[in-house]
Amino acid sequence: MSHFDVSAVQADFPILKRLIRGNNRLVYLDSGATSQKPISVLDAEREFYTQHNAAAHRGAHQLAEEATEIFEAARGKVAAFIGAKVDEVVFTKSATESINLVAYSFGNADLGTKFHIKAGDRIVVSEMEHHANLIPWQELAKRTGAELVWLSVTDDGRLDLSNAERIINAKTKVVALTHQSNVLGTINPINEIAKYVRNVGALFVLDACQSVPHYAVDVKELDVDFIAFSGHKMLGPTGVGVLWGKQELLDEMPPFLTGGSMIETVTMESASYLPAPKRFEAGVPNMAQAVGLGAAVDYLNRIGMEKIHQHEVELTKACIERLSQIPQLKIVGPTDMELRGGVVSFTLDGIHPHDLGQALDQYGIAVRTGHHCAWPLMKKYRVVATTRASLYLYNDLADVEALVTGVERARDYFLGR
Amino acid sequence: MSHFDVSAVQADFPILKRLIRGNNRLVYLDSGATSQKPISVLDAEREFYTQHNAAAHRGAHQLAEEATEIFEAARGKVAAFIGAKVDEVVFTKSATESINLVAYSFGNADLGTKFHIKAGDRIVVSEMEHHANLIPWQELAKRTGAELVWLSVTDDGRLDLSNAERIINAKTKVVALTHQSNVLGTINPINEIAKYVRNVGALFVLDACQSVPHYAVDVKELDVDFIAFSGHKMLGPTGVGVLWGKQELLDEMPPFLTGGSMIETVTMESASYLPAPKRFEAGVPNMAQAVGLGAAVDYLNRIGMEKIHQHEVELTKACIERLSQIPQLKIVGPTDMELRGGVVSFTLDGIHPHDLGQALDQYGIAVRTGHHCAWPLMKKYRVVATTRASLYLYNDLADVEALVTGVERARDYFLGR
Amino acid sequence: MELDSLYQEVILEHYKRPQNKGLLPNQTVQVHHVNTSCGDEITLNLKMINGTIAEISWDGVGCSISQASTSVVSELLKGKDSAAALAIIDTFQAMLQSKGSDLGDESVLEDGVAFAGVAKFPARVKCALLGWMATKDAISQSLALTSNVKKEQR
Amino acid sequence: MELDSLYQEVILEHYKRPQNKGLLPNQTVQVHHVNTSCGDEITLNLKMINGTIAEISWDGVGCSISQASTSVVSELLKGKDSAAALAIIDTFQAMLQSKGSDLGDESVLEDGVAFAGVAKFPARVKCALLGWMATKDAISQSLALTSNVKKEQR
């Protein structure tokens, strides 16, 4: 386990020194919900505010020039991180906004354009989607009369592609899928699915919330049209997300939010719009947050995404192995490391996840319990909720051991009495 | 000029110590675009990240509990600041999003509900709107077939209400107006206009971007239905805005962004939604930014909005008086202090605002030049652009003097050669 | 240890042997409540006779706190009239929202005071309230039914 | 002083006495360009004769930089053929986007080198390019016209 110096990484995250419920070391295993932030990200934001703060793209004075340059440099960093062109990176407030942006923009598209969705068209999602990549499509389907159809999941937590060709049929205009499930840890075979999508000429939207933070993602290699992810899950600040889209698509799509800084000309009657990314960034942007995200990307690059991935794979493997030794425990999701990320969901016979999570919290271990914003998936697997441990670069084997010991203690606490 | 200790205030804003274009003191007169931030706001964000960061409303562990509590406390502060109930405060990413939220939500409303807009209905704005409070309504009108109509401005920069009763007629479903013009400084007589709006039973949306940061605004006194404003213009972080709406309206309106944390139940086919504010806050929220905005509100309260307003009125008065002594200079907007805020736009004969702004920047003075995202207003007054100085609590008479001297120097530089 | 202050013996008892679990027929009102943040669900049947709670039966899935607290409320309110029942529910709710300052009146809440510790865990307050809010809702609905019947009779 | 490095004498000269300002008739192509961040506008007429720029005339409102630079380009490209004109425009654009490292070749850009200082003021680069981009657009459109005519003749 020497891909990089994990204890040096831990030292960069001040919150890891916190004591929980009295005197317990914080064992943070909830990075799938939101990651912690290194000092360098906080410093980048502070430096922006104390040295360069002004409205980017809106002033000719020195601070405004500097703010513009630093903000655009952050865009450049994010673009390079995912192998994109700089103008293909749109800053949003979150992955949720990114996906809604695409769905609303499609909904705004004129009849006859390739984005227009109408009754008879089909939108395809999957049973393992986070609500953020499900409900916007339900709503778009409702508004347009299109049909919402989905790929199922198999009992071992994989996407069922056996009927993919029937589901992704000629009527299909959009396929919206998650890159990695935030519950199961499953990584979906995007290039394979892309073939079905391309065959029918549909648009492919990828929810990359759980992939971009954890392993190298290159949009040129993924054969998709849009990807969405959040800054706060990849060491960045809250309040910033990213939509990447192919330039020729972004430049043709109708805008979503309208207002200042995204217009070409405006009269009282109507307005015309700038090309992407500005077209989709109405208003004074979330400058400090974009800058913080740029610093997060610098941090991840300094460690190296390949090493981070290796580290997480080893930890996850250990985590699954050790948890599986607890007789009452059932892993929900794949138990092999083939196409699998560092998210481990499980149930414990006779103990509700809420109670388990509460006990773990008492020992300083932060996990997520509940439906994980993937309620249909819970119903599919006939569980009310699961307990989820999610790993990141600052976790180590001691954290995994703490989890396992914690689960055993909790079990004995509830079932032993 | 002793409403409060301005130099003590200045000491709280580290950026004011910056030197510009060599060795000039920064004279920041662009707070109308974005304000500077006191250390206490930056510290509040940092403390959130280094002590309590976790996904609010999504976890049962201690950090998640703390994050939820601190985030909701910020909502409470903002609510108290504008005299609202806590559940009436929706955190958005910006005023631009707040206004778009309302427009899109109306657009999503079912036929028969009070928010539904259709062909034959009327949406009323004014000629002095910022693009953020104009284009969303143009687009809504386009999508629904409604008619967009507007109140004019008079030559002296006031809203022309002489035909208000004809403009705001029985067909009118929405009136969207700015509280204070970001170009002219004009404060509109909202209570007076509200009478026309109430007479016809329309919904009243107020763009409070330039009012809430500068003087006490109480939503109970304003007879409006929604107000929108941005955190970054009131000492808060970028990436956070507010929508206030009457509770009974917010609870009935369809959602805008959909995704996690705003749902009641979800199946593959459809979802039902929580009441406001959660209904309108899909996804992991901009927690640190909301917390920073809470700290900004604390800071403003510590000085006192009444004192801040008095201070700005005196500065603005001095600014208008002194600028008016420059023969080539023309103020665009009211020159008396009756219903007027601290934004002063002007033109200088023979010198384009871009050139003037450039020269001022060279002397360390940051102003805004251009159309100020109010292009139709520029056309109305037959100017290409104006130069705008906007004042805030950290400005003083020395800043006003610097501006006047700077304008004179610039005039001599361009016209004297 | 703080975990014990949350998981009182009484709570774990009710969790293991929940009272009135399993829906009984002939209810006056049936309600279905969901804890939207975790997915826990409860269905509750309320049978009123002459303005008095004759029977509360329920079914559902949930954590120990929500199961035990539903068990407690279903026992506690049996035989009470609507007004008294609603008052007790309010007392319970106030205790849970007190952040730990209100330890509950055992003469009113009986086993319900065991949930006083939950108030210190904000994320769990909803669990403890799930069954109680369902009961409150059911009582309100049954009152509305009665007043409708009365109106019709007039 | 840095202001002088931006506002070179040559620029202020052109600003005060702009060349070819006022639209001439009989243009091959007319274009209208806007600087979306400040509202400056320009209309430009291009007259081509046998693939050579016979005349550039223009009108519009704008700052000294945009007015002067349009004046310069309208003089400089007169008599050049399309290819040469486009190459000169590219050279100018490269200089302005160099952030100050490219001082411009006076033998190619003539008065245009006076705008080298603008490259250090990113917000003003668009001003200096407004007339040049309009000219580039007009030349491209005239080339498209010619090739369409040729296609029709075939």
Ligand SMILES: Cc1ncc(COP(=O)(O)O)c(C=O)c1O
């Ligand atoms: C009057 C007015 N409305 C709306 C806005 C838009 O605010 P933001 O860009 O923060 O969304 C601004 C500021 O730019 C403004 O001055």
Ligand SMILES: Cc1ncc(COP(=O)(O)O)c(C=O)c1O
């Ligand atoms: C797979 C997936 N999609 C979408 C989201 C939504 O991200 P956010 O809440 O940051 O918008 C999340 C995280 O919550 C996620 O895990």
